[in-house]
Amino acid sequence: MNEKYCPHCGKDAKPQRIDAKYILHEIEHVLHFERGILYTxxxxxxxxxxNxxxxxxxxxGRLVKPILFIIVTSLIYSVISHFFQIEEGYIKLDNGKQYAVIAINKWIQDHYGYANILMGVFIAFWLRLFFKKHGYNFFEIxxxxxxxxxxxxxMLAVFAIVEGIVGIQLMKLSVTLVFIYSTWAIGQFFDGRKPVSYIKSFISYVLGTISFGISATILGILIDLxxxxx
Incomplete structure (x- = not known):
């Protein structure tokens, strides 16, 4: 006997066929303003x-899952950056004969979603150190x-679009604004009433970014050696 619904969970016994309607439904689910990426x-x-x-x-249930969020937003920036060829005027992958260093930097440039998660690990280490009294564990940070x-x-994606259309170099300004937003958002998370929260947030973010870059370079040098x- 073929049942339309699963007797255990109540879901459709047979998955819906993938067609144009299914694809549109999935896109609506991700972009839904109430509990989707736009709302987030x-x-x-x-x-x-x-939040x-x-x-x-x-x-x-109110915000998009964080891992999905960082991967999707990183993908958006990557597509826009490659389309307008934004990073070619800023990033020069030339390290002499350090081929592994070049390869690692190229991987970071081509996989911002995963690279950003890895960079987040380094920033989280410093935040955990500076905000230890707040009780958040490493994974929550x-x-x-x-x-x-x-x-x-x-934010970088928006500036990349403007730079690509207008032709004015805005990357330095956009990176500065990203640091300002990140410092503000992290400071708000821990304790927005205290100015020292923003100072520690900024220092942690800078140290995390630098330590990530240094670690990637050291790894490349060790591989080359x-x-x-x-």
Missing amino acids: IRELTIRPGQ IRDFIGENR LILLCFVIGMGML ILKHY
């Missing part, structure tokens, strides 16, 4: 600290950074 962007723009605290401690870095990628001996 709005809330992270207005009240980032409060991320609520996501971690109370309601995880990493979730915070997925949202914050994701918003940073969207090992390959020279074989």
